Amino acid sequence: MCWQYSGANSKSSVEMKRLTRVFLDDDEYKREDMRVFDDVHEKRLLKEYLKDRSNLFRMENGWRCSSVKIRLPKEKVKFASEEAAPEMEIMGVHHCSLTDVVRSVFEDSIMSTFHLMPFRQRWEISEGHTMNVYSEAYSSPSFLEAYEEINALPRDPGDNLERVVASLMMWSDSTHLASFGDASLWPFYLCFGNQLKYTRGKPTASACHHVAYIPNVSPVRDLSS
Structure with missing residues (x-):
């Protein structure tokens, strides 16, 4: 109570209870660690940790980064074949293996609700x-x-x-990433048709699985070369 009512006045009863739960966690909280605790040092370690760990597209999570080449049309120009059309390479396409996603879902307990x-x-x-x-x-x-x-x-x-049969249902739509600005990308989601449609429609069911993120492409002025 001395801690709560001293120092900053923004510590609520909820925060007090949360601190108490930290003290009661024998696995995470070690009193002897506090003898050498330095908040500046720990914040620096946390910053270094987040440089890598905050990246959700890590390979250990099943993500890969590839490039995709696509053929583009050109206004008022007719090409003899698709191969003759200008080609553009899209960099930074993050994607997962569909096989890995299917395997992980079918190994999960949610599979017991699937219609096979x-x-x-x-x-x-x-x-x-x-x-x-x-x-x-x-x-x-x-x-x-x-x-x-x-x-x-x-x-x-x-x-x-x-x-x-694993019924794969793909869906995609542009997603706005920031409250301010126009940063956006195109995520690809995977749902399973083996699952009841009423379950798939519930946000709390976590029935959509991320399989790819397509970056926005900057406009190209001249595609004649």
């Missing part, structure tokens, strides 16, 4: 008259066809593993 076996939905309007109902990706004709296709493939001796 497709089915058809029909509405019996009247006797002898039914109508197909299209509601979820895992009940769509494409999902059913893919499921039948992969299960019709030949198997190696001793292969009795279940074969399922």
